[in-house]
Amino acid sequence: MTSLGISLVDALAAETRRASAADGAIRGADWRHAVVATVGTDGTITSTDGIVARRMEPYVGAEVGDIVVITVSGTGNWACWGRFASGAGSAWTSYTPTFAASGGGAALGNGLMDAEYTLTGDECSARISFVAGSTTTFGTGGLRWGLPFTAASLPNASMFWAGSAMCSDAGTAYYPGMSRILGGTAYLVGISATTAAGSTPTEWRAANPFTWATGDYASFGITYKIA
Known part of the structure; x- marks a missing residue:
């Protein structure tokens, strides 16, 4: 009887501890x-x-x-x-961007993409690097590189976040430009300056600022507010 009594006391004590742990x-x-x-x-x-x-x-x-x-x-x-932080303590997180064209038909194929981002509150800083492969296709319309998070909306459709961009025709010519994110979108585009040789002030496309092919590459850096 004593043994049974002790077991019941232990069980009640254990249940009390579990209830206390669950009740703030x-x-x-x-x-x-x-x-x-x-x-x-x-x-x-x-x-x-x-x-x-x-x-x-x-x-x-x-x-x-x-x-x-x-x-x-x-x-x-x-x-x-x-x-919690991951890895060796870096605040940067790797991710895989999408690659697309506004008119469709773009695909990374065997191209390379490397990207990462870091967050401070609702502020996101992102870096994207892209190298075209032999099976990369560029489709029609403006080229788009995916962001880790959708950008917050802006008061006017003409407003946008701007960052840096550069592309190269397989290392033979370099084209500085800017990266742009419109409010409410989840991608950025590259835009060449009007003074860049062979370019026009529009989004980078299959033939702008040059005809993209194997070995051509682009890099972007931008900070924006996330939705």
């Missing part, structure tokens, strides 16, 4: 790791173990699978501070 009002303020299962449209995330936490302002661009810090108040309200 009992446990008090605390923090722990969590993995994002879903990202809400209301500024919250839900963890894989069912905790709904409101995101703090710096945690923009939340993604499923992020390992984050969540904290709970003494009254049981949860907040998510943001994701």
